[in-house]
Amino acid sequence: MLPFWFLKATAPFISEPLSALFSLSLRNGFVPQQWKTAVICPVPKVQRPVSDADFRPVSLTPILSRVLEKFIVRKEFYPLLNCPENKPKFSDQFAFRPTGSTTSALIHILHLVSNLLQDNPYVHIIALDFSKAFDSLSHPPLLQVLSSLGLNDTAYNWLVNFLSSRNHVTKFEGDMSEISAINASVIQGSAVGPFCFIASASGLRPQDTGNEMGKYADDCFLIVPAKNSNSIQTELANVNCWAASNNLVLNIKKTQELIVYKSKHTMKDIPDPIAGVARVKQLNILGVTVDGMLTFSEHVSMKVSQAHQQLYALKALKTHGLHGAALHNVCRTVFLPTITYASQAWWGFVSAADKHKLSSLVHKVKRWELDGGLALPELDEECLKLDRTLFSNILSNEDHVLHQLLPHIKIGLSSYNLRKQSHNRTLPLCTALTSRNFINRMLFNY
Secondary structure, eight states, X not given: XXXXXXXXXXXXXXXXXXXXXXXXXXXXXXXOGGGGEEEEEEEESSXXXXXXXXXXXXXXXXXXXXXXXXXXXXXXXXXXXXXXXTGGGGTTBOSSSTTOOHHHHHHHHHHHHHHHTTTOSEEEEEEEOBTXXXXXXXXXXXHHHHHHTTOOHHHHHHHHHHHSSEEEEEXXXXXXXXXXXXXXXXXXXXXXXXXXXXXXXXXXOOSSTTOEEEEETTEEEEEEEGGGGGGHHHHHHHHHHHHHHTTOOBOTTTOEEEEEESSGGGGGOOOOOOTTOEXXXXXXXXXXXXXXXXXXXXXXXXXXXXXXXXXHHHHHHHHTTOOHHHHHHHIIIIIHHHHHTTHHXXXXXXXXXXXXXXXXXXXXXXXXXXXXXXXXXXXXXXXXXXXXXXXXXXXXXXXXXXXXXXXXXXXXXXXXXXXXXXXOBOOOOOOTTGGGSHHHHHHHHO
């Protein structure tokens, strides 16, 4: 593989021939064989790996291939997401797409759950786990899905050639394995791989009306209201069928179920457990711990524990001579994002006591002078700023992944002389629970 520094240094001289090479590759639907060999560098998934399963096989693909892949993704793949006929297929997917994020996925899931709890005593959240999803995805069904999405012939033919006749080698601690052929996977480390996976996952949809799903790449969460509890086995059978058709395996042993209750009074109506699926009291959804009452107390406790570890590290940095703006920048970019991660999704559900616990951490930074003399913003101000920034983006961008959650635009003028709103959306009827989810909260407070 040509190193990055060489390509950067010679860019003024090789940009024109490379452009011609890229055009020729696309026009003929041909990918050079040198671009089809990936070097797998195992990355530990746990602090002390003891087996092969504790490593994530990240592929290092040729830089020139990735440059062309990114161009194709921007010009050919992303526009497919916003086609009117394709939008519903990706409405529950929040990974590897513009404006998508774990925060958006969490907001979507909590919005669905809180709304379903208005008419149901409880809601099932089933976290589905697929074994090695990126590494075993079959190519034929993937190409069939991409064809049905309307991918043009030039990009389609190029992708067919890109996925065929691929090889990989594994490099670990300086040793290199023999070359092996690849006949599946979306090539982790490639630029087209992430889009290919979410395109394939678009075929996984709930079967029963009223059931919902939220996805972030291969993290899938099936949401079933109490009135549809008897449909869970049908839904799991459908998931297994979809997985089998795509050469994937649903790991039922790692699949978990959380029951979210409307109130403490409805906790007595405990549904029967799902055969083979572990029922938990807290569920980690994309880095946020959700409990059965949507209080997020356990999540706050974990964030407080993590923040104290970072405060200790900041004190050590200060002791070793880090001061002023440098110390402030470390604190601002490491400590603050830890306690505000995805706050737009859960901040409205947190109790005043838990908010005080988090705010006291910021006050402790100021008391210990770990902010470099440049004051950090109050936590409630920082969370409000994050809320307003995201909501403004949702309002102004029709292609935002969360734009679908907004209520309809108001039609006509009211005969009442009400205060002027900062948006033109109708205000929904809210309960004590639904008023806490991000969209409803911001509709009233933006």
